[in-house]
Amino acid sequence: MPRAPTQAFSMSDFSSCAQAIAEHARELAARGWMPATSGNFSMRVDDGHAAITISGRDKSRLGPDDVMLVDLQGRPVGSTARPSAETGLHTQLYRLWPQVNAVLHTHSRAQSVASRLFAREGVVRLAGWELQKAITGFHSHDSVLEIPVFPNTQHMPELESRVAAWLDDGRPLHAYLIDGHGLYAWGRDMAEARRHLEALDFLLGCELDLRRLST
Numbered sequence: 001m002p003r004a005p006t007q008a009f010s011m012s013d014f015s016s017c018a019q020a021i022a023e024h025a026r027e028l029a030a031r032g033w034m035p036a037t038s039g040n041f042s043m044r045v046d047d048g049h050a051a052i053t054i055s056g057r058d059k060s061r062l063g064p065d066d067v068m069l070v071d072l073q074g075r076p077v078g079s080t081a082r083p084s085a086e087t088g089l090h091t092q093l094y095r096l097w098p099q100v101n102a103v104l105h106t107h108s109r110a111q112s113v114a115s116r117l118f119a120r121e122g123v124v125r126l127a128g129w130e131l132q133k134a135i136t137g138f139h140s141h142d143s144v145l146e147i148p149v150f151p152n153t154q155h156m157p158e159l160e161s162r163v164a165a166w167l168d169d170g171r172p173l174h175a176y177l178i179d180g181h182g183l184y185a186w187g188r189d190m191a192e193a194r195r196h197l198e199a200l201d202f203l204l205g206c207e208l209d210l211r212r213l214s215t
């Protein structure tokens, strides 16, 4: 039996989130950032719910029917489908920050390679790039933007603990990489989340190019 909503939600809000998720997923999959069903997208529907991609769906053909509702503990609401295996990482961000309304996770080549290259240091330090200004709160190339790289695991609570520990250390968190896996970025709305994701993918690609050119 699908879990019935314990709290009312607007079907039309869910539908517009599902539509937006599907459109953005197809666009980014067309760039090769979500190969072989990888990646997952979500949007906050209201204070208690998020719309998130169903696990294992082909993101290059994603439609609104490939998106389902969960509560902010990641439990399915009104559906027997299985939400993304990484749902816990999305709902953690919604619980942490009320201003976060969209979370995007992709597996581009630059993200995957950079995650491996910087895993030992545990962080990518971006400095001197004009495009850092695409990240909300950054107003100059003359700043340092730290993107942590967390070890990969199939156990989402472990990753959630890594995120919590980073924040407990008082370090700002704008996005994160998972080693050998991909990138998580988010924003106040889909446009901001996508700008963050695109900027970071570009900057990670530049860092990789610099290393290739300096060997």
Ligand SMILES: CSCCC(=O)C(=O)COP(=O)(O)O
Pocket: 036, 037, 038, 039, 040, 053, 054, 055, 056, 057, 083, 084, 085, 086, 105
């Ligand atoms: C075949 S991709 C491996 C799982 C993954 O990392 C991912 O992003 C997709 O998982 P989901 O359950 O959201 O389809």
Ligand SMILES: [Zn+2]
Pocket: 038, 039, 040, 086, 105, 107, 181, 182
């Ligand atoms: Zn993934």
